Amino acid sequence: xxxxxxxxxxxxxxxxxxxxxxxxxxxxxxxxxxxxxxxxxxxxxxxxxxxxxxxxxxxxxxxxxxxxxxxxxxxxxxxxxxxxxxxxxxxxxxxxxxxxxxxxxxxxxxxxxxxxxxxxxxxxxxxxxxxxxxxxxxxxxxxxxxxxxxxxxxxxxxxxx
Amino acid sequence: xxxxxxxxxxxxxxxxxxxxxxxxxxxxxxxxxxxxxxxxxxxxxxxxxxxxxxxxxxxxxxxxxxxxxxxxxxxxxxxxxxxxxxxxxxxxxxxxxxxxxxxxxxxxxxxxxxxxxxxxxxxxxxxxxxxxxxxxxxxxxxxxxxxxxxxxxxxxx
Numbered sequence: 001x002x003x004x005x006x007x008x009x010x011x012x013x014x015x016x017x018x019x020x021x022x023x024x025x026x027x028x029x030x031x032x033x034x035x036x037x038x039x040x041x042x043x044x045x046x047x048x049x050x051x052x053x054x055x056x057x058x059x060x061x062x063x064x065x066x067x068x069x070x071x072x073x074x075x076x077x078x079x080x081x082x083x084x085x086x087x088x089x090x091x092x093x094x095x096x097x098x099x100x101x102x103x104x105x106x107x108x109x110x111x112x113x114x115x116x117x118x119x120x121x122x123x124x125x126x127x128x129x130x131x132x133x134x135x136x137x138x139x140x141x142x143x144x145x146x147x148x149x150x151x152x153x154x155x156x157x158x159x160x161x
Numbered sequence: 162x163x164x165x166x167x168x169x170x171x172x173x174x175x176x177x178x179x180x181x182x183x184x185x186x187x188x189x190x191x192x193x194x195x196x197x198x199x200x201x202x203x204x205x206x207x208x209x210x211x212x213x214x215x216x217x218x219x220x221x222x223x224x225x226x227x228x229x230x231x232x233x234x235x236x237x238x239x240x241x242x243x244x245x246x247x248x249x250x251x252x253x254x255x256x257x258x259x260x261x262x263x264x265x266x267x268x269x270x271x272x273x274x275x276x277x278x279x280x281x282x283x284x285x286x287x288x289x290x291x292x293x294x295x296x297x298x299x300x301x302x303x304x305x306x307x308x309x310x311x312x313x314x315x316x317x318x
Contacts, residue, residue, distance in 0.1 A: 003233065017225040020209050020216075022192060036191065043189045043226070050232035057183035057212075058223040064180075065166040071268065071275070082308065089310030097310040100239065103302040106272065107241070112304075142270070149164070150265035151257045155228045155237075155279035158260060 003051060006034065007042055011052075012157050018055070066116045068123045068145070072130060073109035075102075075140040081111060084137055088113050093126045108140055120145070163219030171218060175203055176211055180221065187224075228279070235281040237263075239304040240290060241272040242297070249273075255296045261289050272302065 003011070009032050019027045025043065026036040046052040061069055076084055081099045088111065089097035097113045113130065117123040127143055172180075178201050188196050194212075195205035203211075215221050230237050244252045249267075256262055256276060265276035280286055290301040 011226065011228065014225050017216075017223060018187075020194075020213050020224075022194060022205055022209065024193065025189065025191070040189050040191075046226075047189070050229055052226045053229045053232075054185075055187040055189070055226050056185065056224075057180060057187070057221050058227075059180050059184065060163055060219055060222045062164045063167045063218070063220045067164075067166055085308060085310035098239075098306045099308040099310070100304040100306055103241075103304070106243070107302060107304075112239075144268040144270045144272075144275070146266040146268050146275075148267035150253050150267055150274070151262060151276070152222065152264050154223060155230055155263050156260050157281065 003046070006032075006038075007046060007051075008157055010034075010039060010042055011046075015154065015156055061116060065118055068117045068120045070115045070117075070120075070123045070127065070143040070145050072113045072115050072127050072143045073141060074111040074113070074130070074134065074138055075108045076111050076134065076137045077139075078110065080137050084134065085111065087133060088130060091126075091130070093117065094130075109142065115143075167218060167220060172215075172220065175201065175207075176215060176220070179203075179208065179211055180215070183224070230279045230281065233281060234283075235279070236283040236286055236305065238278045238280075238286045238290075239306070240276050240278060241302045241304065242274045242293075242299050243272050244274050244297075244299060248297075252297050252299065256293055259289055259293070261285060 010028060013028055013031055018024045021027050023036065025039045029036045029039045043052065085097060085099055088094055093115055095114045095116055099110060100112055102108055102110050115123050115126050117126060131138055131141060182197065182201065187193060190196055192205065194208045198205050198208040212224060216224065252274065257265055261278045261280050263277050263279040267273060268275050278286055278289060286303065290303055294301050
């Protein structure tokens with residue numbers, strides 16, 4: 001799948017957000033000298049192709065009271081990961097769960113699960129819940145709390161691929 | 162970006178309904194705000210005014226298209242570095258200067274800087290990782306995803 005130069009312009013123009021006007025796709029068309037129909041057809045196709053995952057709102061977890069967000073990390077046997085991963089990913093308090101390579105010796109963990117809660121204590125409780133679920137499959141674990149957001153722009157395209 | 166919770170009374174029921182609904186998606190149509198409003202018994206003007214306010218008070222971080230680097234033929238990669246405290250600000254500037262760095266967080270750990278690269282070509286991950294190592298003199302650990310276990314988490318506002 002690929003995007004052409006007009007798709008690229010549309011994506012770049014809306015990277016920081018859709019305009020809050022009654023006809024946002026017409027407005028994007030006005031910026032780029034495209035018709036509303038063309039802009040809508042391209043957004044539809046880009047979503048069908050999965051290049052745009054979705055057009056949506058991202059809430060600010062912190063503002064909504066979920067101030068304790070921890071990246072829990074686990075060292076589980078590689079041959080158990082495919083069975084364990086979906087169970088952890090299905091937990092209602094886990095937003096993302098990934099299997100990743102270790103980076104030894106500094107980093108022995110291969111399963112990453114983001115946990116969201118309203119307090120550190122709550123998040124620690126949820127972490128214990130995961131530990132209980134993993135049982136002997138957990139060989140080591142840690143949790144990393146974010147202390148500062150240093151950048152959050154989302155994916156940006158360069159002018160030319 | 163706002164890091165503190167909003168006062169309890171900052172959002173009313175309609176604001177919460179909007180946040181919950183729009184996390185799932187937003188229509189591609191000539192009058193999408195009117196369409197969203199119709200489902201929630203809000204007028205088009207009200208939906209637009211509420212979203213503008215939610216953005217201004219920091220209740221939402223983004224409203225628009227979310228891209229998938231992999232579907233575009235590219236790749237995402239989680240990366241981490243152990244940055245000496247006295248060099249932290251200098252290294253933040255060097256790392257964030259790369260347009261491919263989409264998010265960057267400080268975390269409490271020996272590996273104290275965690276960022277995500279979003280690249281249009283998969284080979285850029287290693288190239289930019291190496292560039293950052295050259296610019297900073299520090300090792301960049303690459304943690305590409307091998308498998309994703311994701312069910313569809315939504316914050317309940």
